[in-house]
Each structure stands twice: as structure tokens, then as C-alpha cells.
Amino acid sequence: MGLMDVRAIVAGYGAADEILKGASLAVAPGEMVAVIGPNGAGKSTLLKAIAGLLRLKSGAILLDGMAIEALGARDRARRGLAFVPQEANIFPTMSVRENLEMGGFLERRATAARIDHLFARFPVLAEKRRHAARTLSGGQRQVLAMAMALMVQPRLLLLDEPSAGLSPKAAEALFDNIAAIHAEGTAIVMVEQNAREALAIADVGVVLVDGRTARVGPAREMMDDAEVRRLFLGG
Amino acid sequence: MTDLLQLLINGLLAGTLLAVPAIGFTTIYAVLRFPNFAVASLATIGAYGGYVANVRFGLPLPASLLAAFVTAGVAGVASDEIALRRLRLSGPLTLAIASVALTIVLENCVRFGFGNDLRGYDLPVLRDWRVAGLRIGPQQVENAGAALVAMAALFLFLAFTRTGKMMRAVADNPMLASLKGIDAVTVARIAVFTGMGLAGYGGMLIGLDTSVDPLTGFRVMLSVFAAAVVGGLGSIPGAVAGAFVVGVGEELSLLVLDPAYRTAVGFVAILAVLSFRPRGLLGERAF
Numbered sequence: 001m002g003l004m005d006v007r008a009i010v011a012g013y014g015a016a017d018e019i020l021k022g023a024s025l026a027v028a029p030g031e032m033v034a035v036i037g038p039n040g041a042g043k044s045t046l047l048k049a050i051a052g053l054l055r056l057k058s059g060a061i062l063l064d065g066m067a068i069e070a071l072g073a074r075d076r077a078r079r080g081l082a083f084v085p086q087e088a089n090i091f092p093t094m095s096v097r098e099n100l101e102m103g104g105f106l107e108r109r110a111t112a113a114r115i116d117h118l119f120a121r122f123p124v125l126a127e128k129r130r131h132a133a134r135t136l137s138g139g140q141r142q143v144l145a146m147a148m149a150l151m152v153q154p155r156l157l158l159l160d161e162p163s164a165g166l167s168p169k170a171a172e173a174l175f176d177n178i179a180a181i182h183a184e185g186t187a188i189v190m191v192e193q194n195a196r197e198a199l200a201i202a203d204v205g206v207v208l209v210d211g212r213t214a215r216v217g218p219a220r221e222m223m224d225d226a227e228v229r230r231l232f233l234g235g
Numbered sequence: 236m237t238d239l240l241q242l243l244i245n246g247l248l249a250g251t252l253l254a255v256p257a258i259g260f261t262t263i264y265a266v267l268r269f270p271n272f273a274v275a276s277l278a279t280i281g282a283y284g285g286y287v288a289n290v291r292f293g294l295p296l297p298a299s300l301l302a303a304f305v306t307a308g309v310a311g312v313a314s315d316e317i318a319l320r321r322l323r324l325s326g327p328l329t330l331a332i333a334s335v336a337l338t339i340v341l342e343n344c345v346r347f348g349f350g351n352d353l354r355g356y357d358l359p360v361l362r363d364w365r366v367a368g369l370r371i372g373p374q375q376v377e378n379a380g381a382a383l384v385a386m387a388a389l390f391l392f393l394a395f396t397r398t399g400k401m402m403r404a405v406a407d408n409p410m411l412a413s414l415k416g417i418d419a420v421t422v423a424r425i426a427v428f429t430g431m432g433l434a435g436y437g438g439m440l441i442g443l444d445t446s447v448d449p450l451t452g453f454r455v456m457l458s459v460f461a462a463a464v465v466g467g468l469g470s471i472p473g474a475v476a477g478a479f480v481v482g483v484g485e486e487l488s489l490l491v492l493d494p495a496y497r498t499a500v501g502f503v504a505i506l507a508v509l510s511f512r513p514r515g516l517l518g519e520r521a522f
């Protein structure tokens with residue numbers, strides 16, 4: 001049985017608004033899925049709908065075979081979903097350490113040990129542990145946002161454009177971190193404009209066009225596909 | 236020169252008293268994002284809560300201040316649940332207007348229960364201290380000390396407790412706080428209890444400095460609002476800084492203005508500070 005099954009969901013930001021028009025997605029345990037597509041295809045909206053920030057108009061979201069679409073974001077977080085938004089993904093006036101504490105809010109007993117573990121894993125966060133998160137660089141913020149999500153040892157990590165606004169070097173380091181998290185067995189759904197790098201570390205590629213799933217396939221094959229290369233990988 | 240120093244000292248002491256309800260006001264704003272003017276009547280309710288504890292039950296001042304905090308906190312949460320909570324989705328303007336209506340209702344409830352008479356706490360009569368031509372009341376210094384204790388307690392609460400950090404997280408980024416599993420409704424209740432409790436504590440301090448009547452809170456509301464805005468709405472250190480600016484400004488204005496115009500000083504301070512720093516003195520620093 002798959003970890004998550006998103007079935008033909010329809011959702012938008014207003015009563016008459018439909019950004020997602022029947023998007024589907026399946027994630028197996030420990031699998032990494034890269035969602036690519038043109039601007040406005042609904043990639044970020046798809047993650048928000050999975051995370052519980054948007055109500056569905058129709059369709060279903062199953063986690064371990066159980067429907068979760070009626071649950072709010074908080075209850076979905078309790079069931080192991082961790083969403084890292086593209087922007088506003090940290091608590092800017094709180095220190096790096098406090099951000100991690102809030103990241104582990106749902107599992108307070110393990111908080112201190114996990115913070116130590118994450119500080120060992122991301123030394124840049126350890127160095128800045130007492131600094132306000134707003135003082136971090138863009139790349140450091142994304143690392144902090146991911147580390148916050150890892151505090152609860154999520155079953156499924158949802159990453160929304162993690163490399164947006166980063167320098168090529170910072171983006172490369174970030175993708176290395178994401179690949180390492182995936183290698184440890186965490187399932188990931190990542191929405192990325194940087195399609196080449198996303199497909200390079202993913203198991204499965206999903207192409208979203210105009211709110212619908214246009215293609216699904218192994219990420220490596222998708223990288224070699226002439227049409228995908230032409231449309232999303234720059235030839 | 237002595238007059239100026241005297242006014243400066245008076246202003247600093249007044250600023251410490253204003254700071255307590257101002258940090259209460261700004262705490263609620265930081266979490267719920269609307270100016271809750273019911274702080275005025277809850278300051279009055281706190282002052283009466285402390286009065287009952289002190290005069291009717293004979294409790295000492297520290298215990299009476301605690302009673303003021305708890306009375307206003309509980310009344311604040313109850314009135315918020317009854318009158319304001321269901322309006323949360325209607326936007327900050329609706330909530331602000333509703334809070335003005337709520338404060339009038341609560342003020343009249345107090346009037347109904349206690350009448351309009353001025354009341355005083357059971358305090359020993361102490362001679363003012365005189366130092367180099369300056370007069371300082373021991374009670375004023377004690378009040379300022381109690382205000383500093385409240386500010387320090389809030390700081391420690393927000394810095395070191397899990398609940399305090401939850402409040403700061405919601406104030407910083409409510410959507411992310413929700414994604415991390417923090418319950419916004421619980422945090423809102425804690426913020427209202429803390430903010431209104433501080434308003435009540437501050438209301439009693441103001442009552443100790445003057446007297447208690449149904450308008451105790453309302454009379455200082457404009458100054459409290461001005462302090463919070465000058466400091467940067469939602470910023471706790473800002474509210475303290477703003478309270479000192481307004482407190483000292485109001486006292487110094489007496490050098491050139493009739494006391495009747497004193498409350499205008501707060502608005503001049505708002506105009507002057509926001510013209511140069513639109514987010515207030517410390518608007519970027521929530522904590």
C-alpha cells in the first residue's frame with residue numbers, strides 16, 4: 001500500500017476559483033516525488049491542499065489508506081505530514097534554537113535530543129543557534145525550515161520550491177541536503193522550478209499542467225524524455 | 236532646572252505605570268492582530284478586583300495585585316469568548332469597533348456594581364521623600380517597582396516557557412504555527428488572559444497612584460494606545476519604550492501647556508514618531 005494517494009483533487013483559493021482541476025499523485029513509503037510544471041500550473045497549491053491549508057471541492061487524499069481531506073493542517077501534521085512553505089517558513093523574531101523547538105512542538109519529549117542531532121547535521125544552524133532567524137541568509141533559512149520539519153521525524157516531507165531565490169551554490173548545497181534526507185528513508189514530495197536538479201535526485205517525476213496531472217513516470221526516464229527536456233529542462 | 240528634573244522623574248514613574256497596560260494591549264495585538272480597546276474597562280475591572288482583595292478582604296498589596304491580574308484576565312477571556320470571538324473572521328476594523336462597544340458595556344457593569352464614587356486602597360500614609368529639592372512619593376516608587384516586576388515576569392514567561400514561545404510563534408507567523416501543530420484558539424485565549432491580566436494589574440497600579448472609579452481605565456486608554464503605537468504595535472519592548480516617551484512627554488508638556496491638553500501629547504508623539512519610523516520605535520522587534 002502506498003503512503004499517500006491524492007485522487008483527482010479540485011481546489012482553489014475562492015468559491016469560484018479552481019487552480020487544481022483533478023490533480024493526482026501517489027507516494028510510496030520512502031519515495032521522493034518531484035512535481036514540475038509551468039508557472040501557474042498549481043504546483044504550490046497542490047502541496048497546500050495536501051498539507052491542509054486549502055479545502056478540497058472534490059477528490060480525496062489518503063494517508064495509509066485513510067481519508068484525511070476533512071482534517072485541518074494541525075491534525076495532518078500530527079499524522080506525520082510536514083509542509084515547508086516556499087516563503088514565510090520560519091519564525092523570524094525567534095532564535096534558531098527556538099525555531100527548532102517550535103518545529104518539534106508536537107513531540108516535546110524528544111525535542112532536546114533532536115535539536116542536538118540537527119545541530120550536528122547542520123553545523124551552520126549550530127553556529128547561529130542564538131541568532132534571530134531573520135538574520136540568516138536565504139540558504140540558511142531554507143536549511144532551518146527543513147530542519148524544523150525534520151524535528152517531528154515526518155513520514156512525508158512536503159517541500160515547496162526550496163531553491164527559490166537561492167544562489168546556484170546555495171541551491172546545490174540544499175539539494176544535497178534533500179537527497180541525504182531522502183536517503184535516510186523519508187518520503188518527500190518536492191515542487192520545484194529547478195526541474196533538472198529536482199528530477200536528478202527524485203525517484204518519480206510528476207508533470208502538472210493547468211491543475212491536472214499530465215504525466216507521471218520514473219524521474220530518470222523523464223529527464224531523458226525529449227518533450228520534458230524541451231518544455232522544462234531547457235532543451 | 237529643578238522643575239524640569241521633577242517633571243522628568245514624574246514622567247518616568249508615569250511611564251512605568253502606563254507600560255503595564257500598554258504591554259497587555261500590544262500582547263493581544265501581536266497574537267490576534269486587532270487593537271482591543273476593551274483593555275480600558277478590563278484595567279478598571281482589575282483595579283476593582285484589587286480593591287476588593289485589599290479593602291474588603293484585607294490582603295496585602297502584592298496579593299491584591301495578583302487578584303487584579305487574575306480578575307481582569309478571567310473577565311477578559313469571558314468577555315472575549317462571549318462578544319468578540321465570533322467576530323474574528325470579520326476583520327480587525329469590526330473587532331476594534333466591537334471592542335469599543337464591549338468596553339462601554341463592561342464599564343457600565345462596573346458602575347452598576349460599585350457606583351460612581353471614588354475609592355481608595357488601604358495604604359499607609361507616607362511622607363514624600365525630598366532629595367535636592369525634588370519630591371518623590373514612596374508609594375510611586377513602590378508602584379514603579381511593581382510595574383517592573385510585571386514587565387520582568389512577562390519577559391521571562393515569553394522567553395523561557397513553552398506557552399510563551401507558542402504565543403511568540405503565533406505572533407510571528409500564524410500559518411506556520413498552525414502547520415507545526417500549535418492550536419491558535421488556545422494561544423488566543425492565553426494571549427487575552429495575559430494581556431487583560433496585565434491591563435488589570437496596570438489598572439490597579441494607576442488606582443494606587445490616584446484613586447479607583449469606573450473611568451480609571453478609560454482615562455488612560457488614549458495614553459496606553461499612544462504608547463503601543465509609538466513603540467510599534469505588537470512589539471513588547473516597543474510598548475515599554477512608547478510608554479516612557481508618552482509618560483515623559485505628557486509631564487514635560489506641563490512646562491508649556493495647560494494640563495487639560497496633556498492627553499494630546501500622546502497623539503503628537505504618534506504623529507512625530509510614525510512620520511519618521513512608520514513601524515514605530517521598535518516595530519520590527521516583537522520581543
